[in-house]
Amino acid sequence: MTAIFFDLDDTLYNQLQPFQSAYNAVFSHITNISILELFKKSREYSDRVFHLTESGEMPVEEMHRKRMIYAFDCFHHRISDEEAMDFQKIYKEHQYKITLAPEMENILNYLSTKNISLYILTNGPSNHQRLKIEALNPFQWIPKNHIFISSEVGYAKPQIELFEHVNAQTKTTASTSFIIGDSYENDIIGANNADWNSIWLNTKQRKMPLNQRHPNYEVTSYQKLEEIIKNIF
Structure with missing residues (x-):
């Protein structure tokens, strides 16, 4: 069967929908980045280190923070740890909607x-x-x-x-x-x-x-x- x-x-x-909502809440002042391309870069990082989060070598919270810092770095923007975690908090809230x-x-x-x-x-x-x-x-x-x-x-x-x-x-x-x-x-x-x-x-x-x-x-x-x-x- x-x-x-x-x-x-x-x-x-x-998955782009909750990502877009979180971006609008935290990074609306950054208007020269494609949100789709930013999303793809963040997923690129999380896919690359997923095995480390599964094994416990990297805390999931660290992966969440680093993937957004990495994604913005790809577009020559620096964001703080606090901004990355604020984004993740709102992103997570919208993932449950x-x-x-x-x-x-x-x-x-x-x-x-x-x-x-x-x-x-x-x-x-x-x-x-x-x-x-x-x-x-x-x-x-x-x-x-x-x-x-x-x-x-x-x-x-x-x-x-x-x-x-x-x-x-x-x-x-x-x-x-x-x-x-x-x-x-x-x-x-x-x-x-x-x-x-x-x-x-x-x-x-x-x-x-x-x-x-x-x-x-x-x-x-x-x-x-x-x-x-x-x-x-």
Whole structure:
């Protein structure tokens, strides 16, 4: 039976929305930076050091602070530790006010009519990720026992062990499992290594790393994701 595993951040919802709200609250005086590009740089840093936060070598709070300092540095702006942490505080507040992308709601409704098992597979701290999931309230489509969070499992994307673990727990197979996610490094490389199928939701127009296998499908908008889902399933 086909199983679809959705990433959480920047997949079930558009992560740029809470980021934009926090930026407007703290950095509205800086008007010469693309907020999308700033967001991409902040994610670039957090993806690079995620394994350190998982292992406990870097406190999550330090990663939050450093990723914004790094992102602004990329655009030749210096911000203080206090500004970085003020931003994170407001960003976190808005992350608990998120809603499903409208097209994602259509997708979940559609897939629920196709006898396809739906899951969430996300990296991150347990409490933080669960509060975001509660805000999205996807439980009419995805049961609470269909949620897998790296910090609870003990493995994180792209580790093959995580993909093997969820296949074992859900009695699904790699060949009939799909992951839909925004992170090439975590979602797509992980899926490729585990012989899963993958759909890269690349709404931020990130470049694929060189010498890597392509996802099975790549889409650049939620609208295109909805179209391709209806073509595949």
